[in-house]
Structure formats: C-alpha cells, structure tokens
Amino acid sequence: MTGPVGARQSKTGPDWEAGAQLVVVGSGVAGLTAAVRATELGLRVVLVTKTSVSESNTRWAQGGVAVVRPEERDPGDSVDRHVADTLAAGAGLCDPAAVASIIADGPAAISRLRQRGARFDVSAGGQLARTREGGHSAFRVIHAGGDATGAEIQRALVEDAAEHRVTILERHVAIDALLDDGGAVGGVTVLDDHGRVGVLRAPAVVLATGGLGQLYQVTSNPDIATGDGLALALQAGAQAADLEFVQFHPTVLYRPGARGRCPLVTEAVRGEGAVLVDATGAPVMAGVHELGDLAPRDVVSSAITRRMAEAPGGVDDHVFLDATGIADFPGRFPTVAAFCRQAGIDPAREPIPVAPAAHFACGGVLTSAAGRTSVRGLYAAGEVARTGLHGANRLASNSLLEGLVMGARAAEAAAIDLAAGQLSAQQAEFRRPRANLVPRDRLQRVMTRYAAIGRDAAGLADAAQMLSESMRPAELTTVRDVEDAALTLVARALLTAAAARTETRGAHVRTDFPHRDDQRWRYSQVVGLAGDGDPVLLEPALATGGAA
Structure with missing residues (x-):
C-alpha cells in the first residue's frame, strides 16, 4: 500500500490523518498481535512496516514457543518450573513478577493464536508435539513445520490482520516520534523507500520493531534488524535497560567469509540428541555445565568461543554439531536440512560446521508489565522492549511467547489510556530528522x-x-x-x-x-540520552531482586 485510506498530501510529504488512534511500528509477532488486538477493542489502527508485512524477525524463528499447557505437559512440569528455568537463565537480573505474569499467560496466548489459524505440529497421539531446548528442564517447546515455527506464526497473524482489516503501510521506516509541548507522543515521522518524508499522527504508538543483530558482522537476524525502534524511543526520551546483554546463538551455520544473516541451526537439534564437537571430535561441552549441550546459550556460546581460541585440529573459527544420530533429520528439521544442502553438507552423514552469531537483544526499551514506557503515549512489545522476562540471558523459545503476550497487553494498555483521556490531544510539530x-x-x-x-x-x-x-x-x-x-x-x-x-x-x-x-552488580543499568544526545547511565539504577 502507498498509504492508509483517506491519506492526504502535505508539502513535506504524505501527512496521513485518517483518524488513526494507534500506530503500530513493526510486523512481527508482537506488532501483528498488538494491531489485531487493538482492532478488536475498537481502535482505528495503522501498522507501519519497513519492508513487506510478511518480513520480520519472527519469520526466521525456527525452534518454537516455550509454554506449559495444563492438558499437555511432561509429568511434573509446571508453569512454576518454566518460571524457575527462566530465572536461572536470566542470571539474577530477571524481574520475577514479570516472569511469572508473562509465562502464566502463555497457555491462553497459544490458544488464541491457534484460534487465529496457527497450525502446530502434533504427535502420534494427537497432542501438540513438544521438544526441549537449552536451559529447559522439560519438553515444553511446541513447534510448527518441524523447524519453521516463526514462519507459520507470521503467516497466521498476517492472514488474521487482513481479516480484521488492519490498515498496513508497507515499505516505510519510522524515523522519529512526534512529541507535543509536554513530551507526550503524537505520532511518528516516516520515510518511504523513495526518500519521501511523511507524518503519521496518532495519540498512541506501539513499537514492535524487533532486535539489533545488524550491529555485528554475522547474525541470525534479517537485514532489517537495525535497532530502529530502540533508537526512536531513546530520542523520544524513553529509558532503556539491560542493553549490554546481547545473546549470541551458539549454532549458526558456518560459511567461510560469510557476512550478514547466516542460517540458524535451531537449538532443538541439540534437544533431540546432537552433540557439539571440535575438529578432533572431542565434545565441546564435556565438564562445562550440568546440562551439557543443553546449557543456557551464554554458557554454550562462551564454551565454543574458548574452544575455538584453543584451535584444536587447526580449526579456529568454528566447531561442529554432530547430528548424525538423529533419525530422519530432513523430516524433523526441513529448514536446517535445506540450508545444509545448499552448503553441500549432509547432516545424516557428517557433522554440521557451526559458530556463534549475534541473535537476541535481552534488553531494550524499559516497559511496565503492560507495555507502557516512560513516555506518555509510547508503548513497546517484543524484542525491542525490556519487560524483565529475559534478564541477562534469554531462555530459549521465550521470545515468541513474550511477543504474543506483550503485544496484546500493549494494545490493551493503549486502549485503556485513550479511554481515560490520558494521552495527548495536541498536534505535535514535525521535525525534519x-x-x-x-x-x-x-x-x-x-x-x-x-x-x-x-x-x-x-x-x-x-x-x-x-x-x-x-x-x-x-x-x-x-x-x-x-x-x-x-x-x-x-x-x-x-x-x-x-x-x-x-x-x-x-x-x-x-x-x-x-x-x-x-x-556489586545484581541490578539492571538504565540508559537514556543526555541533553546533547549522548547515551548516559541514569540514576538510580533499576534494582530487580531477581532470582539467581
């Protein structure tokens, strides 16, 4: 689309004033969930996305969604155990209340997602198939298409947004928040792929722009993961926290000289028996952690990095993932198998070369448990946000769960604030960025x-x-x-x-x-911008009291 219905042109570019009450920036799981939920609540919504509505970090998520469903779970597994695993992975910096709240809402969020048309894999007995990933003490990760969970969720939510007639503005990047005299949000400035600047006015904005993997030369993230939403929020006066914690996925398919997005080898491969080995065939994780190859991602990535530095067998830039013992690898992991095939590797006969790569931002825009930021009218959900769920390291497959839960909560918070008359009614000034x-x-x-x-x-x-x-x-x-x-x-x-x-x-x-x-350091650091635009640490620091 070139613009929402009813758009009019201004001297600076298209100035869309179609009566939108909420702008959602980003078309991943959090953004689409927020847009649909807000529409269900009666809000007039415009969703802005940098490329097409089907392109996002969500689309590339392989592993699954971590959730404990009361009717389908391992013996002894529970929401409390899922909470405990999350707190352990977060290394003392999770917000325990946020963790408990978000994870408790997981089963209902999955039920709503299935009602919206998402199709998950089922076992021979008819229940949802479950696997286990790093840091989890039970098989609780549900998946779709073997290792194409994100793609299926993206498909279902895009179709659901179309059914709800959500107005979608494709190929526009949000540059800047419009702010009124009191610092409250009044919309966003956008730029299209032809360099035309426009203004999209609304009293509420939800940021759901994903991560920042493109900070690094090699990442599992698509090219669009450039930290746009986080930068916009900081410039608008919002606070951010836990930015130093960038999770490196331990197993991205290694290709000599590769740059940019590299194919992920989902953690579920190790969950079903694959073992990390060095060039001599020695296990990488032996004696490193009690969970071995299923230790939390920071532990595994660090162990791989150390082993590469030691350069056994003369290989100093990757290790190997031996999945030769997994029956019908192409059937269980079709996406990984296809990437391996393109690289000339047969996982059934030879180990897969892998190396760590930038994957997930554990921190982001500081929000409440409802998705509100420190700026009136600005909300955030998904990877761009710091809810307190992840702490210093994300537990595998908690991210899609967070996007589903927090996307809906951010929309509900915006609807509540609009109904209460708490958002700006002024027309914010346009600034050429x-x-x-x-x-x-x-x-x-x-x-x-x-x-x-x-x-x-x-x-x-x-x-x-x-x-x-x-x-x-x-x-x-x-x-x-x-x-x-x-x-x-x-x-x-x-x-x-x-x-x-x-x-x-x-x-x-x-x-x-x-x-x-x-x-000295069991708290989260909060970052904002000084008057000159430079990032600074803010006082007081955000104490979490998170469990170890």
Whole structure:
C-alpha cells in the first residue's frame, strides 16, 4: 500500500490523518498481535512496516514457543518450573513478577493464536508435539513445520490482520516520534523507500520493531534488524535497560567469509540428541555445565568461543554439531536440512560446521508489565522492549511467547489510556530528522571486534573512540541512513552500559572481570540520552531482586 485510506498530501510529504488512534511500528509477532488486538477493542489502527508485512524477525524463528499447557505437559512440569528455568537463565537480573505474569499467560496466548489459524505440529497421539531446548528442564517447546515455527506464526497473524482489516503501510521506516509541548507522543515521522518524508499522527504508538543483530558482522537476524525502534524511543526520551546483554546463538551455520544473516541451526537439534564437537571430535561441552549441550546459550556460546581460541585440529573459527544420530533429520528439521544442502553438507552423514552469531537483544526499551514506557503515549512489545522476562540471558523459545503476550497487553494498555483521556490531544510539530551516523561496515567491524562475546575495558574504550571519530551528522534521506543512524546510537548506548558493568554475567562476558559479582552488580543499568544526545547511565539504577 502507498498509504492508509483517506491519506492526504502535505508539502513535506504524505501527512496521513485518517483518524488513526494507534500506530503500530513493526510486523512481527508482537506488532501483528498488538494491531489485531487493538482492532478488536475498537481502535482505528495503522501498522507501519519497513519492508513487506510478511518480513520480520519472527519469520526466521525456527525452534518454537516455550509454554506449559495444563492438558499437555511432561509429568511434573509446571508453569512454576518454566518460571524457575527462566530465572536461572536470566542470571539474577530477571524481574520475577514479570516472569511469572508473562509465562502464566502463555497457555491462553497459544490458544488464541491457534484460534487465529496457527497450525502446530502434533504427535502420534494427537497432542501438540513438544521438544526441549537449552536451559529447559522439560519438553515444553511446541513447534510448527518441524523447524519453521516463526514462519507459520507470521503467516497466521498476517492472514488474521487482513481479516480484521488492519490498515498496513508497507515499505516505510519510522524515523522519529512526534512529541507535543509536554513530551507526550503524537505520532511518528516516516520515510518511504523513495526518500519521501511523511507524518503519521496518532495519540498512541506501539513499537514492535524487533532486535539489533545488524550491529555485528554475522547474525541470525534479517537485514532489517537495525535497532530502529530502540533508537526512536531513546530520542523520544524513553529509558532503556539491560542493553549490554546481547545473546549470541551458539549454532549458526558456518560459511567461510560469510557476512550478514547466516542460517540458524535451531537449538532443538541439540534437544533431540546432537552433540557439539571440535575438529578432533572431542565434545565441546564435556565438564562445562550440568546440562551439557543443553546449557543456557551464554554458557554454550562462551564454551565454543574458548574452544575455538584453543584451535584444536587447526580449526579456529568454528566447531561442529554432530547430528548424525538423529533419525530422519530432513523430516524433523526441513529448514536446517535445506540450508545444509545448499552448503553441500549432509547432516545424516557428517557433522554440521557451526559458530556463534549475534541473535537476541535481552534488553531494550524499559516497559511496565503492560507495555507502557516512560513516555506518555509510547508503548513497546517484543524484542525491542525490556519487560524483565529475559534478564541477562534469554531462555530459549521465550521470545515468541513474550511477543504474543506483550503485544496484546500493549494494545490493551493503549486502549485503556485513550479511554481515560490520558494521552495527548495536541498536534505535535514535525521535525525534519537529522542524526549522527557511522558507516555500517566500519561500525560492524568495530562492534564485532570489541563488543561481541568477549569484552574488556580497553577494547570497549577503543570502540567508543572509534565510533566517535567516525561519526558524521547527516540528514536522513534514505532508509539506509535511518538504519545506520539507529545502529550508531544503539551501539554507543550498548558500549556505555557494557563498559560500566565490570563483571561477567549472562550474555555479557568481560575477560578482564571473568566472575559474576552479585554483591556489586545484581541490578539492571538504565540508559537514556543526555541533553546533547549522548547515551548516559541514569540514576538510580533499576534494582530487580531477581532470582539467581
């Protein structure tokens, strides 16, 4: 679509004033869920997406949705055990109340998703098929298409949005929040793929823009994962937390010299018996953790990184995943099998070369359990948000669950606030956006070298200086400019938080401070922007009291 129904043109570009009450930015599981739920509540909604409505991080999610359904679960498994596993993976920085609340809403969210048309795999007995992934103490991860869960959820939600007649604005990136005199949101500024600026006015905005994997040279994320929503929220005055915790997935298909999005080898492969080995065939996870190959992702990624540094057998940039013992691998994991086939690998006969890659942002825009941010009229859900569910490291397959639950909650919060008259009624001023940006290749090389799995004070300081010296102010006239400006701001905010946290915890590994320090660091750091636009740590820090 070129614009919502009833759009009119202004001198600065299309100024869409079709009576929207809510703008949803992002078309993944959280964004589509928010848009549909808001429509069900009677709100007039416009969903803005950077590419097509079918393209998002959600589409590429392989593993599944972690959920304990009362009628279909392992003996002894429970919502409480799922909560406990999540708190353990979060390494002391989860918000226990948020964890309990979001996970408790999981079964109902899955029931609603199935009613919206999502089809999950079933076992021979007719129940939903379940697998186990890293950090889980039971088989509770439901999946679709073997290893194409995200694609199925995306399909179902896109069709449901069409049935609900959600207005969708494709190929537009949200650049900036419109703010009234009191700092409340009044809409967003957008840019289309022809460089035309437009204004989309509404008293409520839900950010559901996904992650920031493109900060790094190799990632499991698609090209659109450039931190746009996080940057927009910071510029609007919102707070962010836990930005230093970027989870690296342990097993992305290794291809020499690869850059950008690389195929994921889902954790469920290890859940069904595959073993990580080095070039000599020695197990990577032997003696590292009690859960072995199903240890939390930060543990496995760090172990792989250490083993690569030791370079057994002369291989120093990847290890191997031996899945030769899994019967009918192509039938159970058709997506992974197809990627392997393209790379000339037969998983039934030879181990799969794998290496860690940037995967999931555990932190993001700080929200309440309802999805509200510190800016009136601005809400966030999904990977862009920091709800307290993930803490210092995400438990596998909790992300789709969070998107389903929090997408609906953010829409409900916006509807409540609108009905109560708590949102802005002013017409916010349009500002032609300008920002500092660093060329993407330069930024990715710096972040990969100094701010990936292993970090230290000298490297983080060098990275901050390199980015500062490479920045240039620019008018944001292309989508690429918007993305590079977002990556630049998010990288600087991440470096600020990572440099301050002088310990190793979860997905934040400091080689100069290799131990966890609960006495000094068992709290989340909050980041905002100073008056000059530079990222700064805010006081007081956000104490969580999370379980170890």
